Amino acid sequence: MSTNIGFIYAHPDDETFLSACLIKSLADNGERPVLLLATRGDAGKKNGDVAHLTNDELAAMRTEEMDTAARILGLNHVEHLGYPDGKLNMMDQEKFVDEVVSFINRHELKIVFTFPEDGGNFHPDHMTISKITAEAVHSGRCPSVQKMYYSISDTLRAQGRTPSVHIDTRPSWELKAAALKAHQSQIFAIARYFGDLSACPENRRYESFVLAWERGTLWPVKQERSIMADLL
Template identity: 45%
Template sequence: MKKNRTVAFIYAHPDDETFGCSYLIREIADGGDLPVLFTATRGDAGKTGRLGEMTREELAAKRDIELDKAIEILGITTLEQAGMGDGKLKEADPAALRELIADFLRRHEADVVVTFPEDGISGHADHIVIHHAVNEVVFGGQAPSVQKLYYNQLSSYEANSSSIIKIAENGNWDVKRRALAAHESQILSIERVFGKLGPDVPPGQQVEAFELGWERGVHFPIKAERTIFDDLN
């Protein structure tokens, strides 16, 4: 098994990685492996929280700063943003999006990919576009280093037809709390999900859940796993 295995997180917006993957990302980084992040947009169509009115350009610049702070807290080693239209990924050239994702995965020789499930978790159209784009890249062999693909699921998620791995908080709520707080412009959305950010782990936030959607050509394999790195070549 090679050292410094790479896990690629492929998402639509700044903060997607923090909402669903903070415990996992910090665990990967603390273990000496490499979490890398690709976001398709800069989040410039989002809300501004309590910061007041901003132009799209101002919000994009603000969210760039926020994301830089968050990934430093989480331990993400590499960030790339495609700068595609926020809220408009359905209108983007799907082949161009797929090639951007494939190129990112190839250049970083990703072993594992993590992205949205089919419903995008929240039903957001941009999230769903990313799900399908990643599937097409990985299933089509456009990123040959990838051995496993995981989808975010809610922490309460259970399934008899697939394998679920749950990443425990293990003292990393403070990491997640600080990374969430870094996304200052999105604080209203954050508080809707997590409540006021304090030192105690919010109810239902003790674990993050991930469904194994694909492993070396097999869709939704049934297996018991301790980590996302189990059985990598």
């Protein structure tokens, strides 16, 4: 029986930067990975040759790019909330939490992945979607959820947090590179992080995640062979 697993991020391409190989491995194993994006990335005009586009035109382009990446990664479903890029912390936070709760419950998610509290790089949108997702999971309104993971960050490491799960991207680098290339409008940002995509950069080799919450317990300390470990 397959397990519904949700990835909740801010922009198209976040899913590939942080978790492409994890998503693909889940899909290949018969699980049902789904993705919720808070924005369509309509403000990301400095990361490719797209400065001439309007926000609506860029949003449409990035939605198509996301569809292509989703097919590469094997995502079962992609949903966009359509909030304005760069302004998540200005939105009605109560309504925002309600929408994330609704997504989690519609898909009966058992496991949720999102950004860490610092957003990984202190991007306000990343920090906001982390906060909103955590509030949804901690609210008690999502009874299907058993685990929530954060992607690793320097802040978490400084706090003494260690990843519960590591995914080595080197064996599947061609897959991850193809999904990154699908987000062509953001190619400048992709190059800053991953180079020309001809080979897996050593400093970006692993997709690593910290178990932040498990059935009511914050920060359980454990190493896991699989995110599916200890599910009820």
